[in-house]
Amino acid sequence: MLEHIKQRRYLIPFKAARLPQQFADVLVIGGGVAGLRAAIAAADDGADVLLLAKDTINQSNTWYAQGGIAAVLQPADSYESHVADTEKGGAGLCDHEAVEVVIKEGPQRVLELLEWGANFDKDPAKALGLAFTLEGGHSFARILHAYGDATGKELAQTLIRAVRGRESIRVSENTFVIDLITDENRCVGALALINDQVHLIWARQTILASGGAGQLYRESTNPKIATADGHAMAYRAGATLQDMEMVQFHPTTLYIAGSSRALITEAVRGEGAYLLDRNGKRFMPDYHPMAELAPRDVVSRSIVEQIRKTHFTHVYLDVRHLEPTHFRERFPQLAMLTDEFGIDITHDLIPVQPAAHYMIGGVDADLNGQSSFAGLYAVGEAGCSGLHGANRLGSNSLLEGLAFGARAGVHAARAVKQETIKFPQNLEHKVNPSVRTELDLSDIKSSLRSLMWRNVGIERTGDRLAETVEIVDFWSRYVMDKSFDPSQSREAAIAGWELQNMLTVCSLITAAARMRSESRGAHYRLDHPDRDDAHWRLHLLWRRSAADPIREPIRD
Numbered sequence: 001m002l003e004h005i006k007q008r009r010y011l012i013p014f015k016a017a018r019l020p021q022q023f024a025d026v027l028v029i030g031g032g033v034a035g036l037r038a039a040i041a042a043a044d045d046g047a048d049v050l051l052l053a054k055d056t057i058n059q060s061n062t063w064y065a066q067g068g069i070a071a072v073l074q075p076a077d078s079y080e081s082h083v084a085d086t087e088k089g090g091a092g093l094c095d096h097e098a099v100e101v102v103i104k105e106g107p108q109r110v111l112e113l114l115e116w117g118a119n120f121d122k123d124p125a126k127a128l129g130l131a132f133t134l135e136g137g138h139s140f141a142r143i144l145h146a147y148g149d150a151t152g153k154e155l156a157q158t159l160i161r162a163v164r165g166r167e168s169i170r171v172s173e174n175t176f177v178i179d180l181i182t183d184e185n186r187c188v189g190a191l192a193l194i195n196d197q198v199h200l201i202w203a204r205q206t207i208l209a210s211g212g213a214g215q216l217y218r219e220s221t222n223p224k225i226a227t228a229d230g231h232a233m234a235y236r237a238g239a240t241l242q243d244m245e246m247v248q249f250h251p252t253t254l255y256i257a258g259s260s261r262a263l264i265t266e267a268v269r270g271e272g273a274y275l276l277d278r279n280g281k282r283f284m285p286d287y288h289p290m291a292e293l294a295p296r297d298v299v300s301r302s303i304v305e306q307i308r309k310t311h312f313t314h315v316y317l318d319v320r321h322l323e324p325t326h327f328r329e330r331f332p333q334l335a336m337l338t339d340e341f342g343i344d345i346t347h348d349l350i351p352v353q354p355a356a357h358y359m360i361g362g363v364d365a366d367l368n369g370q371s372s373f374a375g376l377y378a379v380g381e382a383g384c385s386g387l388h389g390a391n392r393l394g395s396n397s398l399l400e401g402l403a404f405g406a407r408a409g410v411h412a413a414r415a416v417k418q419e420t421i422k423f424p425q426n427l428e429h430k431v432n433p434s435v436r437t438e439l440d441l442s443d444i445k446s447s448l449r450s451l452m453w454r455n456v457g458i459e460r461t462g463d464r465l466a467e468t469v470e471i472v473d474f475w476s477r478y479v480m481d482k483s484f485d486p487s488q489s490r491e492a493a494i495a496g497w498e499l500q501n502m503l504t505v506c507s508l509i510t511a512a513a514r515m516r517s518e519s520r521g522a523h524y525r526l527d528h529p530d531r532d533d534a535h536w537r538l539h540l541l542w543r544r545s546a547a548d549p550i551r552e553p554i555r556d
């Protein structure tokens, strides 16, 4: 299994002594909520921190998050209720301790953001003078938001300000991390492309916060950066990846030819919007008692089913009955977007379709965000803490990024003080030159994304997954043997590495989805539509060094 993927340890050949070198106590890969929060925590605990982002710092899933951040901050709400909602959504795969950590520590992390100047929307009648809304799967209106539907941007800007205000954090944007460097079974830093040159960054502790994998699918809410680089480099380095079959699809993205698949936040349905089919029928009450506010996987699958039944390409969101001035104030970004396409929300329906949204699976991490590989932490979407189980509850991921980002930062900074690390200056790696053909990278990339959308998307079947394993394996044969040289073209090298990362993670998602012969949470098998606790209440763990995945039963 995964033969061509497993062959690669590093994507490029190198000799450590010949590369420009940098040093950091704590290297943070990623400038979204998890990486920024981790950097702040590590710096405040005395570490010298280097934070890298592959694009500018405003290109992250965090920046584009809309709906909000869930937190128990009102007297009538309770931790128990937020825990119960999260675990119900997680369909038997949540790690209870991780859920408790995020839900109990999350509110403190949110209050900290207020201290640092975050401007959440206000309601003088509510606790702390803040406005809270409801989202699917939550039994209490506990979602904070900022500037209506620009929560992520406000959160990111607040954290970026806090990072920039700390002298012991260096930030390097437009820096593509190619691989984690390992020596004697521990992570000792990373290889990164800065301008046109590969640099070697030695780090005593490394925190992977490289975000998600939405770009593996043709339809995705994620920005271009989300090519699962971190998942792939951690796998190559020897870390364990968990729950890779669990990919969450968002039910409602704008479906207009020529527009990006802009996400339409769940909060729109929270405020009362309906889903209608091409015949104007409100169909969600036929599928679930919570109708439009059913869990995301249920809504996504119901939309797919209704599209099939009505022989059409999409469905519609209906907000015509909502008060337009309030709607515009509450969802200014969406109002601007619909205006751009000449959709009058008081008369017209908004065309929508589901899209890949959130990578639930990731690098196996404990309650300090520490992976099973020494010297390496994984937080946010790159990690898998067990908070989301088999399905993520809306607005829980920003909270997770804050909670585990802070924990990992503190833990890494303390580990720096306790461990002595040798940086192996003599490290080198050879790659045999490929004898195979030149590649049209963008063609393979778009074929891969279409294949994943068709066969490893919202609905899966054993035969389609088996077919996908074969196709991805075939493409891997002539892509994974290549070594892309940035001195010839920076853009082409990055595109090549991204493709190699995408193939790696697509292989893992597909293999895991094929193996899990049941339906649970975000993973739905048409040929095994029922949840099977007797055989499948377990995590599938993937490690490059292991011939087969390890089955790890859930600890209650």
Ligand SMILES: Cc1cc2nc3c(=O)[nH]c(=O)nc-3n(C[C@H](O)[C@H](O)[C@H](O)COP(=O)(O)OP(=O)(O)OC[C@H]3O[C@@H](n4cnc5c(N)ncnc54)[C@H](O)[C@@H]3O)c2cc1C
Residues within 6 Å of the ligand: 029, 030, 031, 032, 033, 034, 035, 052, 053, 054, 055, 057, 059, 060, 061, 062, 063, 064, 065, 066, 067, 068, 069, 070, 151, 152, 175, 176, 177, 178, 209, 210, 211, 212, 221, 222, 223, 225, 229, 230, 263, 357, 358, 379, 380, 381, 382, 394, 395, 396, 397, 398, 399, 401
């Ligand atoms: C449109 C949208 C709306 C969302 N709405 C919500 C919401 O309302 N509430 C909620 O809780 N969650 C929401 N989410 C999910 C949430 O935004 C993400 O799960 C969360 O922000 C992930 O944070 P992160 O820090 O793990 O990763 P990201 O924010 O994605 O940051 C990843 C970082 O890693 C860097 N990186 C990646 N690869 C490399 C590489 N090779 N080299 C160097 N750097 C690299 C990137 O440059 C980036 O800085 C939404 C997501 C999207 C896409």
